[in-house]
Amino acid sequence: MAEIDAAGHTTREINAAIRQCIADSCKEITVRNPGARHNLAVAILDDAQIRLAGSAGYYCGGLIDGASIEIEGSAGWGVAESMLSGTVRVHGSAGSGAAAAIRGGTVVIHGDAAARLGVSMKGGRVIVAGNCGYMAGFMAQKGTLVVCGDVGEAFADSMYATVCYVGGKIANLGTDAVIAPMDPGEAERLDETLSAYLPAPLRDAKPAAADFKKVVAGRKLWNFDKREWRIWQEAL
Amino acid sequence: MAGLQNSGIFAPRVIEEIQAKAESGLYSIRGFGTLRERRWATFDDLTFLPCSLTRIPLEGYREKCSTKTVLGTRFAKKPIELDIPVMITGMSWGALSLNAKVALAKGAAAAGSSNTTGDGGMLQAERENSRTLIYEVLPSRYGINIHHMRMADAIELTIGQGAKPGTGGLLLGSKISDRIAEQRDLPIGVDQRSPARHPDFLGPDDMIIKVEELREATDWQVPIFIKLGASRVYDDVKLAAKAGADVIVVDGMEGGTGASPAIFQEHTGLPTLAAVCEARCALQDIGLYGEVQLIIAGGIRDGVDAAKAIALGADACYIGTASLIALNCNKPIYEDDYRAIGAAPHACHHCHTGRCPVGITTQDPELMKRLDIEQGAERVRNLLQVMTLEIQMLARSCGKSDVHHLEPEDMAALTLEASAICGIPLVGTRKVFGR
Secondary structure: OEEEEOOOOOHHHHHHHHHHHHHOOOOEEEEEOOOOOOOOOOOOOOOOEEEEEOOEOOOOOOOOEEEEEEEOOOEOOOOOOOOOEEEEEEOOOEOOOOOOOOOOOEEEEOOOEOOOOOOOOEEEEEEEOOOEOOOOOOOOOEEEEEEOOOEOOOEOOOOOOOEEEEOOOEOOEOOOEEEEOOOOOHHHHHHHHHHHHOOHHHHHOOOOHHHOEEEEEOOOOOOOOHHHHHHHHHOO | OOOOOOOOOOOHHHHHHHHHHHHHOOOOEEOOOOOOOOOOOOHHHEEEOOOOOOOOOOOOOOOOOEOOEEEOOOOOOOOEEEOOOEEEOEOOEOOEOHHHHHHHHHHHHHOOOEEEOOOOOOOHHHHHHOOEEEEEEOOOOOOOOHHHHHOOOEEEEEOOOOOOOOOOOEEOHHHOOHHHHHHHOOOOOOOEEOOOOOOOOOOHHHHHHHHHHHHHHOOOOOOEEEEEEOOOHHHHHHHHHHOOOOEEEEEOOOOOOOOEEHHHHHHOOOOHHHHHHHHHHHHHHOOOEOOEEEEEEOOOOOHHHHHHHHHOOOOEEEEOHHHHHHOOOOOOOOHHHHHHOOOOOOOOOOHHHOEOOOOOOEOOHHHHOOOOHHHHHHHHHHHHHHHHHHHHHHHHHOOOOEHHHOOHHHEEEOOHHHHHHHOOOEOOOOOOOOO
């Protein structure tokens, strides 16, 4: 167990200290006073457990592969962007573009997420206990996006093969997004996922998995087709 | 019949285009780049002024003329050092075949130059065969992989592309093979439209933080390039420099593409000649000319274009289409296969179909076999070396012992437009027009 006091230090110094701890085989690291600095704990390629005792700025946990990062405050834009594997957990809320372009791993947000949650995600799993802003899932390609609360406008717009679940209200669906029935056993699997990743009090306050709405791509934008002219005209 | 005349406005080609739209309900998508006849100022509107009595030339075949090119001296611990100032631009595995990607890598390496990954992630074979590999981070983030990024010699954060600034990439379903789909995390066979915006930043202020992230991710070792499609170049270059770029790439409207709506290729962006002039001016105005290196791209065909770009302020040039032509693009071989896709040698811009007759812009294994990697690499190396010799010849004739010493004063403008754009006197006068 190592402690790094970030007070008075630059991002570069803090990240160098984190990497040095890992190089010294200390894989449980607490960063005190992160002060919402940008780019903390980016590109950590190790199964280290990093706890930020406060809030983080942009891109915290971006480009990681294998690390487990816990942000005890809130996170700025692009938390965990482009991660390959690992877990990033935000106790507070997350800014825009949370989990953008992730290819694997899990992002858990206990609070709310702002706009473009899971934008261009290419795999992995995103779980938001609260609500999210507009255009969540925009152009998402693969993986699973779960929002226990309400979702903003243009939800799941122009998606490829990502599967979304929404526990609350959907302001409106984006272009080519459709509500789909859950397959047999799907609600149980969703329930297992939520129970595995959300603390019990948070999970218990959310709707039953069977009451979530499943949203997928209608596949009308997957290939150019002049018969769907109106969809293409309106496509974002 | 005598007296019949075509319309100048509704010319035969325009009539055909309108009727094609009316029949298909589709706008035109194709590859290659602009097909317009050049009516704007280009590098052809400049001529070199070699030494005579006022300046002393270097011996063309004897005296040293350095071509060494160093990029990324501003912040990176390890700037890249190339033997020559001509580099291979980013073209994706997906748009290009694996054989083409590897041939470009090997050819560039043999010439002491670099190549760039493109909008589809890095191929292991590409890394293994590259001397200097630039890893592109694009709005799509296809195939983004931190391990690959860390294996790169430079990172290029791409904002736009000269052939189609302000719009995302396009890869039609016929080219989304199983392997390409896996690399890009896409369903097989979809018409893939890349985003136009990055998913996690929007404007120049956010980009400052993104650049810092890329530096942290690569431990401040390698240069960060920012690539811009030539649009509002003067402002964009200043903003890219402010964001912390080591190197700025400006890609002019003559740049090529694997596929995009034809109207973007024909009617958007700034010509490369104008782009290099605006970029230089921007860097000079903020006092960073020379500190931030400048790479120019977009329709560079030979050492003459490259030498003129360098004289106007570029540190290096990218070539894309020219390197594919070196690989046999548009060569009159397999002519039946050109005809089968509605094209012809010297008039093929059907990269988007995935049926490239010469094995370059295809994922079809049989077509790909037509591009032999070793022979292709040899031709790419030859082209890069000849272009470098051409630059050196011009530089020596202008009395320069280093190609990077070429300057605007080594040229005169052949047209009023070029004089005004480049700030160079018109031939036969002592006057810079437009000043």
